[in-house]
Amino acid sequence: PRRLSPPRPRNKSSAAERMIHRMTEQLNVQQMAQRLCAADNILILCHKNPDGDTLGCGAALYWAFHALNKQAAVLCNDPIPAQYDYLNIECFEGQFTPAHVVAVDVAGIQLFGDALQQYVDQIELCIDHHSSNSGYADATLLDADAAAASEIMYDLLGQMGVEITAQIADCLYTGIATDTGCFKFSSTTANTHKVAAKLIEAGCHVEELNTLLFDTKPRERM
Numbered sequence: 001p002r003r004l005s006p007p008r009p010r011n012k013s014s015a016a017e018r019m020i021h022r023m024t025e026q027l028n029v030q031q032m033a034q035r036l037c038a039a040d041n042i043l044i045l046c047h048k049n050p051d052g053d054t055l056g057c058g059a060a061l062y063w064a065f066h067a068l069n070k071q072a073a074v075l076c077n078d079p080i081p082a083q084y085d086y087l088n089i090e091c092f093e094g095q096f097t098p099a100h101v102v103a104v105d106v107a108g109i110q111l112f113g114d115a116l117q118q119y120v121d122q123i124e125l126c127i128d129h130h131s132s133n134s135g136y137a138d139a140t141l142l143d144a145d146a147a148a149a150s151e152i153m154y155d156l157l158g159q160m161g162v163e164i165t166a167q168i169a170d171c172l173y174t175g176i177a178t179d180t181g182c183f184k185f186s187s188t189t190a191n192t193h194k195v196a197a198k199l200i201e202a203g204c205h206v207e208e209l210n211t212l213l214f215d216t217k218p219r220e221r222m
Contacts, residue, residue, distance in 0.1 A: 024140045025179045031156050032125065032156060033143075033156055033160045036061075039102075040099060041100065042065055043101045043122070044102050045104070046114055047106045048077040048113035048116075053175035054075075054149070056178070057105050057127065057150045058074045060153050060172050062089060073090045073091060074089045077116050102125045104127050105124050105129070108169070120136070123136060125140070126139070126142075127152055128149055146192075148176045150176045154198070170209060172199055177196075178213060182214050
């Protein structure tokens, strides 16, 4: 007769499996803003193979914490592409001991990469726009109607009382523009354009960013 493998003991499930099935607390923008304002020594996690939204969102949050005189840094499994150097992201190199861990634009733990696995079970807060978000964080701000996580971040920074400087506007515009294909994708909404307009009013360098992000390609890619 065919032998069946014994059931796997429940108490031996991996940390990753426990995270996937953990229930996350759903927060609104105001609640998330309150928690972020109460934090310090914050590690901001982006997803592997970083794109403009995870980096723009992470950079905007970093600069917001900087404006609030809080220590923060961004960590990504892979090197940040040179085309995003203008975001001026401070990468985490052990300069402080993280007291709080926040993930931006990351739908599931498999997207962090091997280098970030040590922080997976420490993620307190997640800001995301993917309906597929697995609920791995203690608490999540999720808006599946937003075209980009950076669109959510704009409202969040307003609730935190952070001024949208030209630097932050460049970060948020980067996330929104790249995740919408420069406003061509069907995910683009009226609110997406409204947020973009406010970023332009705040001093976003639209022409330069559009040229860099959409009209410039490295020789290797050509």
